Amino acid sequence: MADLFKALADGTRRIIMDELAQRDSQTLFEICGRLAMNHGLAMSRQAVSQHLAVLEEAGLVVSRREGRYKFHHLDTGPLRAIAQRWPQSTTED
Template sequence: MADVFRALDDETRRLLLDELVARDGRTLFELCTTLVTRHGLSSSRQAISQHLGVLEDAGLVVTERRGRTKIHHFRGEPLAAITQRWPASRKDTP
């Protein structure tokens, strides 16, 4: 679970997840282009690839190969594990 919190601690990684939730199954090129055009983020492809690696290590992104192309997909199960650990229905007493 620590990997998930570490992955979510970076704004660029959160933007990558937002973009994959909006439209799943994107290439590195598509994600880089979207980050530049929608968010004004001008990181190198290498930097974005490293961010995707952190998200993949945390289980938030999975990839598939289609020929020479790597497609990235959002995976929400690690986030669900967090909400199961600390359910919102618990009442905190002051």
């Protein structure tokens, strides 16, 4: 679970997750373009790729290859695991 919190701690990674939530199955090139256009984040493909690797390691992004292209998908399963670990308290103050 430490990998999950490390991945979520970075604002850029959360923005990448937001972009994948809005439009799933994107290539690295598409993600870079959306970060620049929608958020003013001009990052190298290598930097975005490193962020994606951290998200993949945490289980938040899953990638699949199709020919020359690698498509990235958001997986919210690990986030549900957090919510289940610490359910909302129903006690009153």
